[in-house]
Amino acid sequence: xDTRSTILSDTTPDREVAAIRARGLVKRFGGLxxxxxxxxxxxxxxxxxxxxxxxxGKTTLMRMLATLTRPDAGTATVMGHDILTAPxxxxxxxxxxxxxxxxxxxxxxxxxxVFLARLWGFGGRxxxxxxxxxxxxxxxxxxxxxQVKDYSGGMRRRLDIAASLVVTPGVLxxxxxxxxxxxxxxxxxxxxxxxxxQSGVTVLLTTQYLEEADQxxxxxxxxxxxxxxxxxxxxxxxxxxxxxxxxxxxxDPGALDRAAALLEEHLAAPVQRSPEGARLSVMARTPEAASxxxxxxxxxxxxxxxxxxxxxxxxxxxxxxxxAAGPPPExxx
Amino acid sequence: MTDLTPANLQPMPRxxxxxxxxxxxxxxxxxxxxxxHVPEQLFDLVMTPLMFTLLFTFVFGGAxxxxxxxxxxxxxxxxxxxxxxxxxxxxxxxxxxxxxxxLFDRFRSLxxxxxxxxxxxxxxxxxxHLIAGGIILGIGLVLGYRPDAGLPGVVAAFLLLxxxxxxIGWVFIVLGLLIRTPTTVMTLGFTVLFPVVFASNIMVxxxxxxxxxxxxxxxxxxxxxxxxxxxxxxGTATLPQVGLALLAPVLxxxxxxxxxxxxxxxx
Ligand SMILES: Nc1ncnc2c1ncn2[C@@H]1O[C@H](COP(=O)(O)OP(=O)(O)O)[C@@H](O)[C@H]1O
Ligand SMILES: [Mg+2]
Numbered sequence: 001x002d003t004r005s006t007i008l009s010d011t012t013p014d015r016e017v018a019a020i021r022a023r024g025l026v027k028r029f030g031g032l033x034x035x036x037x038x039x040x041x042x043x044x045x046x047x048x049x050x051x052x053x054x055x056x057g058k059t060t061l062m063r064m065l066a067t068l069t070r071p072d073a074g075t076a077t078v079m080g081h082d083i084l085t086a087p088x089x090x091x092x093x094x095x096x097x098x099x100x101x102x103x104x105x106x107x108x109x110x111x112x113x114v115f116l117a118r119l120w121g122f123g124g125r126x127x128x129x130x131x132x133x134x135x136x137x138x139x140x141x142x143x144x145x146x147q148v149k150d151y152s153g154g155m156r157r158r159l160d161i162a163a164s165l166v167v168t169p170g171v172l173x174x175x176x177x178x179x180x181x182x183x184x185x186x187x188x189x190x191x192x193x194x195x196x197x198q199s200g201v202t203v204l205l206t207t208q209y210l211e212e213a214d215q216x217x218x219x220x221x222x223x224x225x226x227x228x229x230x231x232x233x234x235x236x237x238x239x240x241x242x243x244x245x246x247x248x249x250x251x252d253p254g255a256l257d258r259a260a261a262l263l264e265e266h267l268a269a270p271v272q273r274s275p276e277g278a279r280l281s282v283m284a285r286t287p288e289a290a291s292x293x294x295x296x297x298x299x300x301x302x303x304x305x306x307x308x309x310x311x312x313x314x315x316x317x318x319x320x321x322x323x324a325a326g327p328p329p330e331x332x333x
Numbered sequence: 334m335t336d337l338t339p340a341n342l343q344p345m346p347r348x349x350x351x352x353x354x355x356x357x358x359x360x361x362x363x364x365x366x367x368x369x370h371v372p373e374q375l376f377d378l379v380m381t382p383l384m385f386t387l388l389f390t391f392v393f394g395g396a397x398x399x400x401x402x403x404x405x406x407x408x409x410x411x412x413x414x415x416x417x418x419x420x421x422x423x424x425x426x427x428x429x430x431x432x433x434x435x436l437f438d439r440f441r442s443l444x445x446x447x448x449x450x451x452x453x454x455x456x457x458x459x460x461x462h463l464i465a466g467g468i469i470l471g472i473g474l475v476l477g478y479r480p481d482a483g484l485p486g487v488v489a490a491f492l493l494l495x496x497x498x499x500x501i502g503w504v505f506i507v508l509g510l511l512i513r514t515p516t517t518v519m520t521l522g523f524t525v526l527f528p529v530v531f532a533s534n535i536m537v538x539x540x541x542x543x544x545x546x547x548x549x550x551x552x553x554x555x556x557x558x559x560x561x562x563x564x565x566x567x568g569t570a571t572l573p574q575v576g577l578a579l580l581a582p583v584l585x586x587x588x589x590x591x592x593x594x595x596x597x598x599x600x
Binding site for chain 2: 063066067068088091092094095096098099100101102103104105106107108111115116118119120121122123126133134136137138147161162163165167168192193195196197198199
């Protein structure tokens with residue numbers, strides 16, 4: 001499916017330039033370097049995720065790209081506009097839904113949207129129509145006349161995202177769109193982000209959840225301490241970090257050393273021993289590799305009490321990317 | 334009709350970019366809406382000056398001016414000045430609250446006139462000043478206050494009052510931008526305002542004060558404003574009196590409006 005043909009931005013000088021191109025962005029707060037030289041290339045029309053733990057610098061990076069914060073070094077263009085020399089043009093081409101709700105709690109959902117539509121220049125009638133369409137698209141029609149302070153977390157998020165779509169942006173920034181939402185509300189927001197991307201909007205989102213990046217994004221950049229430590233598709237990242245953790249519990253603790261050696265040999269990854277029992281865990285690159293390693297244990301006569309295959313958590317990814325035995329912290333792919 | 338989803342939302346043609354005035358009016362509209370939704374904010378604004386009016390008039394009035402009625406005649410124009418000054422503190426708190434919530438991040442990422450959010454704030458403030466001032470005046474009239482200059486005098490006094498509120502408002506817009514905790518804005522605001530309001534001629538003429546204090550009270554901008562307000566309501570105001578009353582608001586606006594813009598754009 002060609003999504004690029006439907007990109008809507010009349011303020012773009014050149015349709016072929018990347019949605020976002022950043023080089024060496026740096027932001028310091030006093031002695032702390034929150035963003036430490038990040039390069040980013042986001043092609044148009046895709047969902048791109050920035051994955052990192054709390055304090056990694058995700059918000060700061062996004063705020064620089066949205067012209068809310070000036071970088072201390074580096075350059076970037078958004079939809080072809082330079083964030084330093086043409087911030088007004090950047091603002092005309094983007095919309096941002098920040099980490100904290102950017103809504104007026106005292107107003108109703110509809111009033112919030114009409115207000116923004118008027119700021120964009122819609123006349124009274126057209127502003128109302130735009131607000132009603134957005135409310136319908138984000139399943140908020142029933143709640144439209146309620147004050148936002150009475151909205152649930154999920155409703156707020158949806159309204160906040162709707163508020164970024166009053167005019168269709170070239171790039172939509174979503175800072176942790178589902179943090180703090182329950183699983184149902186999260187699924188709903190995910191569905192809407194996917195729908196949105198189908199219309200050709202480029203989406204840059206940040207998240208702390210590997211699963212979220214995996215579910216939504218075509219490409220993922222992993223950042224930590226203000227640096228990008230890996231970038232690639234979800235599959236590429238998993239190829240580099242392993243698709244999951246294999247955990248085994250041995251029936252006989254005496255076989256621990258032998259089992260660890262076998263696993264290490266078959267999976268070529270460091271084996272972690274849990275101190276309290278006869279448990280081992282090791283990163284497995286593929287399910288096939290994990291299954292082969294299990295067969296080897298059985299063939300060697302080592303009895304298992306149980307085993308489990310777990311999806312890697314963000315911590316596991318970091319362990320694999322930055323751990324001594326992991327691949328070098330460079331771009332994957 | 335098929336379901337509306339974010340993907341098949343009609344991409345509207347972009348409207349032409351609105352003018353700065355249109356942006357400012359939209360923010361003003363928001364301020365009016367907030368009034369409709371949160372009328373209880375008026376309670377905060379009116380209770381303090383109301384208590385002051387009643388307490389001073391009935392407790393001290395007789396002792397200070399011979400009769401409660403004479404005191405009210407003296408006191409009411411000044412309490413209006415105090416009302417708008419205290420109002421401005423609440424407005425700074427509101428700004429600080431908005432900033433903490435990320436609402437202003439959205440405004441700053443929109444291609445709008447950068448001062449428009451503040452224009453909206455000012456519209457809301459002026460509305461609050463008018464409503465609170467009107468209520469206090471109304472209560473004064475019930476208690477026996479009589480503006481000798483009649484309606485034209487009251488209108489002129491209220492115009493001056495709005496100018497005063499506008500000028501003082503900048504102080505708290507700047508504080509609201511600088512301080513991220515709304516309660517700190519309030520504490521700091523009242524810490525600054527209380528001495529300035531009390532060491533003025535709002536409650537008593539400075540004749541009986543020690544020289545050093547009297548010297549301060551006589552140049553205190555709040556005193557100058559109060560004198561002009563009294564003059565306008567009584568029909569005795571002189572041009573220099575009004576000019577002196579406007580001095581502080583004009584200076585505050587001239588200095589703090591650019592500071593506001595700078596603070597808003599920095600980082
Ligand atoms: N305005 C600020 N002043 C000082 N330090 C800040 C400011 N904003 C962020 N930081 C610091 O910069 C680092 C990165 O923050 P942030 O970009 O918010 O990370 P993330 O969004 O990934 O959680 C953190 O250590 C945070 O404390
Ligand atoms: Mg963040």
